[in-house]
Amino acid sequence: MIQLYTAECRRFARWGLGVVALHLLALLMLDRFLPGLRNFGEIYIIVGCVYGLAGAILGVYQAASYARINHWIALLHRPLAPWRIMLAISSAGATIVIAAILIPTLVFTAWLTAQPGNVVDIRHWILPLAGACVGLVGFILGNYVAVAPRRYGWTAIVTVLILIAGENAAGARALLLFAMIVAILGLALAGAFKPERTDPPSNPALLAITAAVTAFGLYFVLLVGGAFAYQMTLVAAGRNPLINVPTPGGLVETSRADSGELIATALPEAPALGAAVRKAKPIRLPNVVDSLPISGELISAMPARLVDQRRGVEWTFSHDANAFVGLRLKDRRPAGVLKPERAFDAPPLPTGDDRMIAGGTLYRFDPARGAIDSQFTLPAGEVIVARPVQVGTVIAILGDRALYLVAQSDGKSRRVPVAGAIGDIRRIDLAPLPDRMLISFFFGRNAIEGPARAWQHVVAVAPDGAVSTVARRSFAPEFSDAVRYRIYWLSPATHLIAEAVTRMGGNAAPYLRSEPIAVPGSIRLASVFLSLIAAVGTVLLARRRRLRPVPTACWVAATLLFGLPVLGTFLLMGRRRAA
Numbered sequence: 273m274i275q276l277y278t279a280e281c282r283r284f285a286r287w288g289l290g291v292v293a294l295h296l297l298a299l300l301m302l303d304r305f306l307p308g309l310r311n312f313g314e315i316y317i318i319v320g321c322v323y324g325l326a327g328a329i330l331g332v333y334q335a336a337s338y339a340r341i342n343h344w345i346a347l348l349h350r351p352l353a354p355w356r357i358m359l360a361i362s363s364a365g366a367t368i369v370i371a372a373i374l375i376p377t378l379v380f381t382a383w384l385t386a387q388p389g390n391v392v393d394i395r396h397w398i399l400p401l402a403g404a405c406v407g408l409v410g411f412i413l414g415n416y417v418a419v420a421p422r423r424y425g426w427t428a429i430v431t432v433l434i435l436i437a438g439e440n441a442a443g444a445r446a447l448l449l450f451a452m453i454v455a456i457l458g459l460a461l462a463g464a465f466k467p468e469r470t471d472p473p474s475n476p477a478l479l480a481i482t483a484a485v486t487a488f489g490l491y492f493v494l495l496v497g498g499a500f501a502y503q504m505t506l507v508a509a510g511r512n513p514l515i516n517v518p519t520p521g522g523l524v525e526t527s528r529a530d531s532g533e534l535i536a537t538a539l540p541e542a543p544a545l546g547a548a549v550r551k552a553k554p555i556r557l558p559n560v561v562d563s564l565p566i567s568g569e570l571i572s573a574m575p576a577r578l579v580d581q582r583r584g585v586e587w588t589f590s591h592d593a594n595a596f597v598g599l600r601l602k603d604r605r606p607a608g609v610l611k612p613e614r615a616f617d618a619p620p621l622p623t624g625d626d627r628m629i630a631g632g633t634l635y636r637f638d639p640a641r642g643a644i645d646s647q648f649t650l651p652a653g654e655v656i657v658a659r660p661v662q663v664g665t666v667i668a669i670l671g672d673r674a675l676y677l678v679a680q681s682d683g684k685s686r687r688v689p690v691a692g693a694i695g696d697i698r699r700i701d702l703a704p705l706p707d708r709m710l711i712s713f714f715f716g717r718n719a720i721e722g723p724a725r726a727w728q729h730v731v732a733v734a735p736d737g738a739v740s741t742v743a744r745r746s747f748a749p750e751f752s753d754a755v756r757y758r759i760y761w762l763s764p765a766t767h768l769i770a771e772a773v774t775r776m777g778g779n780a781a782p783y784l785r786s787e788p789i790a791v792p793g794s795i796r797l798a799s800v801f802l803s804l805i806a807a808v809g810t811v812l813l814a815r816r817r818r819l820r821p822v823p824t825a826c827w828v829a830a831t832l833l834f835g836l837p838v839l840g841t842f843l844l845m846g847r848r849r850a851a
Contacts, residue, residue: 273352273360280364284330288368291326296376300383313571316399323403324410327369331414334365339418339469348467358465362415362458369411374404388606389599393592395568398444402570405450409436412457420464420482421472424844427489428457434492438774446570448776460485472845476826483830483841490844491766491837495758499721502755513750514720523719523726523747531556531701535712538730538743545742549710554703557668558659560694560784564629565619567591576620576628578610578637585642591619596644612644629656634669648678648685657694657784664704672785675700675711677733686737691715691729695786698726709733710742719749723756723789753795760791761799763835799835806839807831817846 338347338361347361348354377400385392413432417425432453439449459481463473473479506512518524526534531554536546565572568591576589578596585607587596594616598607617631626637632650637643650656650671658670669676675688688711690697696715703710711733716726726747732740749756759767810831814824831838 273356276350276352276357276360277364280334280361281367284334284365284368288372291372292375295372296379299376299380303380303384312575313573316571320403320406323373323407326372327407327410328414329410330365330369331411331416332418333414334361335415335418344469345467354465354467355462358462362412362461365415366408366411369407370404373407374400377403389586389604391588391590391597393568393590395570395591398447399570402447402450405447405454409450409453409457412454412461416457416461416464419461419469421470424482424486424841425464427486427493427844428460430489430492431485432457434488435770435773438770439776444568444570445776449773452773452776456481456485479845483838483845486841486844487830487834487837488766488770490840491763491770491834494762494837494840498762499755499758519750522750523716524750526728526747527698527714527716527720531703531712534699534701534714534728535703535710535730538712538728538745542742548705549703552703552705554701554710555661555663557661557670557700557702559699560657560670560697561621561659562784564655564657565621567594567619569619572619574622576622578622580637580639580642582639583607583642589619594619610642610644612646614646623659627660629660631655632671634660634667648676648683650676663702663709666709668702670700677709686733686739688731688733688739691731692727693785693787695784696724708735716747718786719747721751721755723760723791724786753792757791757795760789761795761802763837764799765834766837803832803835806836809839810842813842813846 338344347357350357352360378397381392381396381400384390384396409432413428416428419425420428435449435453439446459478463475463478463482466474473482503512503514507515510516513519513522513524518528521537526537529537532550532552535554536549539546539549563573565574565576576596578587579585580587584601585598586601587598587610589595590597590609593609595609595611597609599605600607612635617633620628620630620635622628626639627647628635628637632652632654633646634648634656635644636647638645648667648669650669654671654673656669657672660667660669662668663677665681666677666679669678672690672694674690676685677688678685691713692715696717698714698717698719699712700714701712703712709732711731713729713731714726715729716724718724719726726749728743728745728747729741730743732742734740754761807828810827811824814827819827827838827842831842
């Protein structure tokens with residue numbers, strides 16, 4: 273086994289050394305000519321995709337070079353168990369992938385650390401490991417797809433892509449999902465690594481893992497593909513409110529209305545007030561951010577940087593120091609640290625001007641003094657979840673529990689509680705009137721094609737801070753329940769597992785809470801009915817294939833629990849001849 277591993281490493285050694293050199297050269301040149309790019313999270317995502325694709329190409333190439341009749345027979349007729357042959361070959365390929373990613377990125381990180389003025393935190397040293405994990409996932413996936421039967425091997429691609437795209441863990445905990453994917457794909461590969469590659473795994477445990485990977489892939493294909501087919505059918509019939517003409521006064525049309533129209537149409541019994549709202553030129557507040565910076569996160573969506581033009585200093589936020597670290601632009605020498613009197617509660621998020629939000633506090637950089645001052649702090653336990661905006665003489669600051677209107681003149685604030693869950697807010701609009709402020713909270717972030725309910729709540733804020741409800745209306749769904757609740761009837765158990773997997777390592781945005789979904793009884797009955805139908809279909813197929821009672825019982829139990837995706841898996845994985 274060691275000899276086979278060594279021989280396989282030698283096979284790709286020259287290519288690996290060449291990739292290491294080119295990779296390191298590319299990183300140095302990219303940083304030399306475009307030094308600011310490394311501060312943006314999108315760059316790391318693109319580089320991660322390149323690592324995953326490169327690993328997949330090597331994985332497919334390596335496995336496909338053996339997955340030919342004569343080569344495959346010669347490979348498996350060695351005096352070793354098939355799984356040990358697989359382990360030797362795949363480990364050699366994985367070693368090349370890890371070395372080609374890890375060595376250049378570690379050298380590049382060390383080079384950045386040695387350069388004065390660069391902020392290199394502990395999280396930056398974890399990034400090479402994350403890149404190697406992505407490349408390793410791509411490599412194992414390529415190995416599996418090349419070796420597994422084509423009729424169901426492709427589903428692993430869907431499963432891996434969906435799980436990685438849905439991950440929301442931060443920091444080193446984000447690596448847990450990659451480690452789990454590598455482990456599962458490795459076991460699935462072991463099940464596919466056998467003399468007759470067109471048959472499913474003969475080992476029950478490996479068969480169960482392969483079936484789980486296939487069922488996950490089919491679930492997502494049915495979920496996304498079914499919704500797409502439904503939407504296209506409506507488009508062809510000219511009845512899709514998202515693409516064709518929306519329903520007058522419906523949820524889609526209302527969500528696209530301008531601020532004045534949105535608030536005025538909610539006041540049908542007060543036409544004079546509606547006309548005043550239209551004249552007042554209401555504004556729409558920025559949306560709730562999808563994720564706020566977390567201390568130690570691997571990738572920051574927006575770099576926290578300040579440039580003090582008066583003093584010629586560039587400040588970059590360091591997660592380790594919990595402060596901005598300065599660099600003199602004139603001679604590229606360190607310029608100390610910059611932080612407010614009270615330490616940041618969380619890494620700051622720039623708002624596009626000289627302000628930044630961090631936890632529950634709004635800060636402002638004073639260029640005259642070269643200092644960071646606290647402008648407004650929410651009550652303990654609350655977090656700012658959107659970029660503050662100027663509305664007349666006040667600054668509107670949205671917290672996860674209330675909207676605060678802070679007067680610029682005296683700093684006094686008025687608190688307007690959010691009437692629903694912050695994660696359900698679709699938009700907030702403000703209309704400053706001479707005698708009061710009208711605020712529209714529009715809920716239903718996942719209401720058009722999803723199961724959330726949509727409703728609008730309009731309140732008036734008097735000059736003394738008194739808050740009163742002006743109007744409230746609900747919107748009927750414009751798509752059928754079959755589409756809006758599809759995750760609850762297609763396979764509720766698979767949906768729960770998928771959610772649990774993507775939340776491994778913690779949720780990156782715990783403040784984005786939503787109201788619980790009330791699933792109609794008809795949807796639950798449909799789920800049970802489909803599971804029963806799928807189980808009956810599994811029994812009939814098992815009898816046709818002359819499957820033994822115990823395997824039949826296992827497939828039927830899995831079908832009852834996970835529904836149609838398992839029936840599809842049974843169809844794809846079944847032996848073509850009787851067992």
